[in-house]
Amino acid sequence: MSDAAERTYDVVVLGAGSTGENVADIVVRGGLSAVVVEPELVGGECSYWACMPSKALLRGTEVLAEARAVPGAAAAVTGEQDVAATLARRDSFTSNWDDASQVEWLDSAGIDLLRGTGRLDGERTVVVTDDEGGTVRLTARHAVAVCTGSMAAVPPIDGLADVDPWGPREATSAKEAPARLLVLGGGYVGCEMATAWQALGSQVTVLQRGERLLPALEPQAGKAVGSALRDAGVDVRLGAEVSAARRDGTEVVLTTADGAEFRGDEVLVAIGRKARTSEIGAETVGLEPGEYLSVDSTLRVAGMSWLYGVGDVNGRRQLTHMGKYQARQAGAAIVARARGEEVDTAAWSPFVDTADAVATPSVVFTSPQVASVGRTAAQAEEAGLPHRVVEYPIGSIAGAALFADGYTGTAIAVVDTEREVLLGVTFVGPAVAELLHAATIAVVGEVPIGRLWHAVPAYPTISEIWLRLLETYRG
Numbered sequence: 204m205s206d207a208a209e210r211t212y213d214v215v216v217l218g219a220g221s222t223g224e225n226v227a228d229i230v231v232r233g234g235l236s237a238v239v240v241e242p243e244l245v246g247g248e249c250s251y252w253a254c255m256p257s258k259a260l261l262r263g264t265e266v267l268a269e270a271r272a273v274p275g276a277a278a279a280v281t282g283e284q285d286v287a288a289t290l291a292r293r294d295s296f297t298s299n300w301d302d303a304s305q306v307e308w309l310d311s312a313g314i315d316l317l318r319g320t321g322r323l324d325g326e327r328t329v330v331v332t333d334d335e336g337g338t339v340r341l342t343a344r345h346a347v348a349v350c351t352g353s354m355a356a357v358p359p360i361d362g363l364a365d366v367d368p369w370g371p372r373e374a375t376s377a378k379e380a381p382a383r384l385l386v387l388g389g390g391y392v393g394c395e396m397a398t399a400w401q402a403l404g405s406q407v408t409v410l411q412r413g414e415r416l417l418p419a420l421e422p423q424a425g426k427a428v429g430s431a432l433r434d435a436g437v438d439v440r441l442g443a444e445v446s447a448a449r450r451d452g453t454e455v456v457l458t459t460a461d462g463a464e465f466r467g468d469e470v471l472v473a474i475g476r477k478a479r480t481s482e483i484g485a486e487t488v489g490l491e492p493g494e495y496l497s498v499d500s501t502l503r504v505a506g507m508s509w510l511y512g513v514g515d516v517n518g519r520r521q522l523t524h525m526g527k528y529q530a531r532q533a534g535a536a537i538v539a540r541a542r543g544e545e546v547d548t549a550a551w552s553p554f555v556d557t558a559d560a561v562a563t564p565s566v567v568f569t570s571p572q573v574a575s576v577g578r579t580a581a582q583a584e585e586a587g588l589p590h591r592v593v594e595y596p597i598g599s600i601a602g603a604a605l606f607a608d609g610y611t612g613t614a615i616a617v618v619d620t621e622r623e624v625l626l627g628v629t630f631v632g633p634a635v636a637e638l639l640h641a642a643t644i645a646v647v648g649e650v651p652i653g654r655l656w657h658a659v660p661a662y663p664t665i666s667e668i669w670l671r672l673l674e675t676y677r678g
């Protein structure tokens with residue numbers, strides 16, 4: 204990079220994670236020019252330290268459990284999981300933390316890449332500083348999209364920062380299983396990583412502050428995952444209030460408020476995320492560094508015609524597919540505004556993120572999996588929506604019994620009793636992830652229960668759970 208170089212693009216994107224890549228792609232397809240600025244690996248958290256490596260770590264355990272639950276196939280499982288091969292497969296999914304193929308994709312998509320850290324410097328301007336201190340001043344004709352993501356939050360627990368704790372990055376990229384792993388937080392990351400590392404050889408202890416695991420989901424989810432983790436040998440502690448941390452030789456020691464001590468070789472801190480906005484020059488445009496960006500339904504920062512906050516950085520839904528969805532909506536809005544076209548902000552228009560509020564799907568890849576979309580019963584209650592909850596055991600469906608001996612799972616539907624549409628659906632059980640999209644379509648499409656009745660599930664599939672839920676609702 205030469206000093207004080209200046210370039211102008213239609214759109215400047217900060218961050219080449221899955222969200223930033225998609226914003227750039229959409230606007231370039233819409234005929235605009237775009238540059239993405241990235242100080243680390245092109246592809247962001249999902250590709251290297253989140254979705255891909257974590258799911259690669261979990262997949263072998265899932266397959267083994269499925270085979271062991273089918274007599275005949277179970278006889279072929281004569282050994283244990285090959286940990287080295289599992290870690291090697293994980294490494295292949297992260298391309299050994301090399302972003303060459305994603306850089307190639309950017310190039311093929313006609314998107315420019317600038318390596319360095321981007322900071323806003325007033326309206327429509329970004330200054331990029333590379334590793335050698337060289338700078339480039341970028342001007343955006345139409346929009347700057349901040350897609351800088353989030354980072355692991357570390358709670359203000361006495362001594363915790365000094366014990367060199369693992370964050371999700373270390374937990375997904377570790378080269379070997381620690382003998383004893385303490386996990387602070389029993390949410391998405393805590394539950395998935397406890398499942399993975401216990402199966403790969405660690406003795407895991409989960410310390411969760413509240414009274415249940417996965418507190419954002421239906422209570423049946425945390426209950427089932429907690430009991431499966433315990434069956435796998437994980438020490439699950441609920442209501443654990445960790446007050447201090449220290450190293451004792453190579454050991455990490457966590458102390459809870461009631462004086463109990465927990466010892467491990469590593470501690471993973473997985474208590475949620477914080478906005479990655481401290482280093483983006485937020486103050487130069489009147490925003491607070493370190494805060495999530497507050498955006499409207501087109502993902503545009505309140506009060507600014509040219510600034511967008513898309514993906515994890517706005518704190519709405521911290522999921523790869525929702526960041527990419529937001530990127531499609533924001534990208535379409537940026538293109539339309541650049542052309543001087545009307546941007547319809549009504550719910551479900553091509554420019555707004557309606558699904559963020561009412562139809563967000565997610566899968567927790569634990570054993571059992573938790574696949575959910577839309578509102579939980581508690582959220583429907585909080586929103587004051589007239590609703591009824593129906594629940595049905597998935598294990599009693601012929602397709603589930605065929606899938607695995609002793610299949611245990613549950614399906615929960617939250618039905619709007621006034622409009623007779625689904626507000627939310629949760630499946631807990633082995634291999635339920637692939638059931639989710641049918642539920643997402645039903646929630647997004649607001650398909651009336653009377654019409655869903657005609658969506659006949661094939662026999663004998665686990666999808667017959669749909670028929671049972673509807674029958675239970677109709678009584």
Ligand SMILES: Cc1cc2nc3c(=O)[nH]c(=O)nc-3n(C[C@H](O)[C@H](O)[C@H](O)COP(=O)(O)OP(=O)(O)OC[C@H]3O[C@@H](n4cnc5c(N)ncnc54)[C@H](O)[C@@H]3O)c2cc1C
Pocket residue numbers: 217218219220221222223240241242243244246247248249252253254255257258319320321322350351352353371375392479482483513514515516520521522523524525526
């Ligand atoms: C362990 C773990 C597992 C997960 N598993 C799943 C899963 O299975 N499914 C799912 O949907 N979600 C999952 N998530 C969530 C998912 O990883 C995030 O929602 C997603 O990666 C967010 O994408 P993003 O592009 O918004 O942000 P990021 O991927 O964080 O990308 C932001 C990019 O911006 C760059 N950047 C930061 N500051 C600057 C700057 N000043 N200038 C320029 N660039 C900058 C960063 O280097 C980074 O590359 C998981 C998260 C974790 C932690």
Ligand SMILES: NC(=O)c1ccc[n+]([C@@H]2O[C@H](COP(=O)([O-])OP(=O)(O)OC[C@H]3O[C@@H](n4cnc5c(N)ncnc54)[C@H](O)[C@@H]3O)[C@@H](O)[C@H]2O)c1
Pocket residue numbers: 358387388389390391392393395410411412413416417418443444445473474475476520521522565566567568
């Ligand atoms: N499969 C997936 O889609 C997937 C997987 C991993 C992460 N993610 C995304 O990343 C986000 C972050 O994951 P996460 O697990 O870090 O956050 P989380 O919000 O899912 O869970 C954090 C957990 O930590 C607990 N907690 C908070 N403070 C604590 C403390 N001091 N001591 C003990 N427990 C404490 C909370 O009660 C909560 O259960 C998720 O919300 C999700 O959006 C998605």
